[in-house]
Amino acid sequence: MNSTAGTAMAAAKNGDGPVAAFTRFVVFGGGTGLAASGVLLLLSRHMSLALANAIVSVVSTVVANELHSRLTFRSGERGWRMHAKSSGTVVVGYIFTTAAMMSLHALVAAPSVITEQAVYLSASALAGIGRFAVLRVYVFAKRAKAPNARPAGKPAVAPALDRAAVAVAA
Secondary structure, three states: OOHHHHHHHHHHHHOOOHHHHHHHHHHHHHHHHHHHHHHHHHHHOOOOHHHHHHHHHHHHHHHHHHHHHHHHOOOOOOHHHHHHHOHHHHHHHHHHHHHHHHHHHHHOOOOOHHHHHHHHHHHHHHHHHHHHHHHHHHHOOOOOOOOOOOOOOOOOOOOHHHHHHHHHHO
């Protein structure tokens, strides 16, 4: 068995493989998305759909990013840097869901709540698949450390054998 296959098998056993991560992504992202769709319905009754979706997109993405960082991808990435790295997914998701909802309202004068929910959640799910890929590959990717890497700011220390050789030579 090659090392790549061994690493993939170990990741799958630990629950860190792509299928396990995607399952967690659907549970946490889907739960956040369901809550967001309800809030969107409430807010859109009091303000424009575009503004309501902007507010919901930003707030739900911040919540989802924290869940994905800690639970979905089990990453050490935290704080505003992580949110900044994933900000492009907010923009794409916002454009996609807003376009879907605006298209629905352009085609149907008074869509039912069920129809609005179906369109919003379908658009969110499609955007979510792309979001998963970006978060897994770019934002929360587990980067391998170089075998001889040392923490920044730490001086290189000669191996003990080299010190002994220097002492004998002296």
